[in-house]
Amino acid sequence: xxxxxxxxxxxxxxxxxxxxxxxxxxxxxxxxxxxxxxxxxxxxxxxxxxxxxxxxxxxxxxxxxxxxxxxxxxxxxxxxxxxxxxxxxxxxxxxxxxxxxxxxxxxxxxxxxxxxxxxxxxxxxxxxxxxxxxxxxxxxxxxxxxxxxxxxxxxxxxxxxxxxxxxxxxxxxxxxxxxxxxxxxxxxxxxxxxxxxxxxxxxxx
Amino acid sequence: xxxxxxxxxxxxxxxxxxxxxxxxxxxxxxxxxxxxxxxxxxxxxxxxxxxxxxxxxxxxxxxxxxxxxxxxxxxxxxxxxxxxxxxxxxxxxxxxxxxxxxxxxxxxxxxxxxxxxxxxxxxxxxxxxxxxxxxxxxxxxxxxxxxxxxxxxxxxxxxxxxxxxxxxxxxxxxxxxxxxxxxxxxxxxxxxxxxxxxxxxxxxx
Numbered sequence: 001x002x003x004x005x006x007x008x009x010x011x012x013x014x015x016x017x018x019x020x021x022x023x024x025x026x027x028x029x030x031x032x033x034x035x036x037x038x039x040x041x042x043x044x045x046x047x048x049x050x051x052x053x054x055x056x057x058x059x060x061x062x063x064x065x066x067x068x069x070x071x072x073x074x075x076x077x078x079x080x081x082x083x084x085x086x087x088x089x090x091x092x093x094x095x096x097x098x099x100x101x102x103x104x105x106x107x108x109x110x111x112x113x114x115x116x117x118x119x120x121x122x123x124x125x126x127x128x129x130x131x132x133x134x135x136x137x138x139x140x141x142x143x144x145x146x147x148x149x150x151x152x153x154x155x156x157x158x159x160x161x162x163x164x165x166x167x168x169x170x171x172x173x174x175x176x177x178x179x180x181x182x183x184x185x186x187x188x189x190x191x192x193x194x195x196x197x198x199x200x201x202x203x204x205x
Numbered sequence: 206x207x208x209x210x211x212x213x214x215x216x217x218x219x220x221x222x223x224x225x226x227x228x229x230x231x232x233x234x235x236x237x238x239x240x241x242x243x244x245x246x247x248x249x250x251x252x253x254x255x256x257x258x259x260x261x262x263x264x265x266x267x268x269x270x271x272x273x274x275x276x277x278x279x280x281x282x283x284x285x286x287x288x289x290x291x292x293x294x295x296x297x298x299x300x301x302x303x304x305x306x307x308x309x310x311x312x313x314x315x316x317x318x319x320x321x322x323x324x325x326x327x328x329x330x331x332x333x334x335x336x337x338x339x340x341x342x343x344x345x346x347x348x349x350x351x352x353x354x355x356x357x358x359x360x361x362x363x364x365x366x367x368x369x370x371x372x373x374x375x376x377x378x379x380x381x382x383x384x385x386x387x388x389x390x391x392x393x394x395x396x397x398x399x400x401x402x403x404x405x406x407x408x409x410x
Contacts, residue, residue: 012239012242012246012331013243014330016219017250017323033399034217036398036399037383040383040387041217044380044381044386045218045223045225045378047227047325049339049360051379053381053386056388057386057388058392059388060389061398064389064390107314109314109315110315110360112318113314113319114319114321114325116315117318117322118222121322122222146392148392154311174256176258178245178246178249181249181261182245182261182264183264185272186351187263187351193241193264194238
């Protein structure tokens with residue numbers, strides 16, 4: 001599959017990755033039960049170090065305004081402004097110690113990030129959008145939901161359909177060029193094994 | 206799209222997530238330059254906190270046996286046994302401090318995990334498989350590739366085509382049930398907003 005992308009020139013980026021972006025304008029349309037379930041089945045399917053699956057999620061939908069409000073109130077005010085319109089908020093939580101021996105799991109956050117990315121792919125496939133936030137009070141979330149010792153809330157995900165009237169039709173994706181983060185043989189040496197990019201970081205293959 | 210999955214009963218899990226698994230048997234077939242590039246374009250497309258893109262990758266292919274050997278030698282012996290047959294090894298590296306203010310980036314590993322999941326999703330779309338490893342010597346990798354202060358190698362990814370003769374036709378995915386990690390209202394309370402699962406954690410919708 002070859003697709004055109006604003007930023008990448010002609011790219012073979014999968015269409016679900018190309019379509020994904022983090023909007024600020026969500027429609028009030030609810031997310032159905034089956035779709036919500038599919039999001040967590042996607043997270044469940046992620047790989048993890050020692051198959052520890054060091055992840056948990058706290059979900060709140062607009063159908064339960066009290067719980068929704070408890071997550072919303074923990075967000076930074078500038079996130080509350082737009083996230084209040086999303087129909088679903090989800091807290092992603094990492095289990096920071098290993099089940100196998102109780103030691104620190106140095107891959108807990110990495111694996112949780114992968115699980116959240118799986119959730120997001122699935123969302124995109126279902127016509128949904130996800131906007132993740134790091135800007136929230138960890139203390140408030142821990143207290144509100146009685147998150148126990150050994151677990152750490154990491155991000156809040158707003159999930160829903162796009163408000164197509166208020167949202168821009170496309171986003172511009174600002175990213176570092178591959179040559180600036182894909183190295184070979186030595187740190188800082190751009191990999192010669194990749195297809196050429198032009199000076200703006202656009203792939204020209 | 207509704208698909209049947211070994212473990213989930215009838216599930217709407219996207220087929221690329223369903224197909225993904227971490228094999229131990231790679232074919233010697235090389236990964237072409239365009240496909241290799243597409244993997245990193247996928248990583249590039251991942252979302253990140255403050256759009257910091259706190260990731261870098263060191264790639265080695267079998268075409269460059271010296272570099273390949275340097276990554277391979279850093280793996281734990283039990284990983285070397287099978288990973289030596291993969292045509293590509295990639296080290297994923299997190300930038301642990303923020304560009305914006307130099308403080309610790311508490312989402313660096315989370316975002317790198319998402320970027321690696323994007324890479325893996327793209328790999329699956331291209332007929333490739335990825336097996337990630339946490340079992341390697343961080344010190345050896347840092348020294349061999351002169352990874353500077355402020356960056357941390359997190360995983361090594363073996364990438365390639367499946368050796369279909371040696372590999373099982375399917376994997377069994379062992380995962381916790383949704384009810385054990387998707388909560389609502391309070392920690393440990395299974396979310397009632399999801400579609401029902403039976404006692405084995407299989408979705409029955």
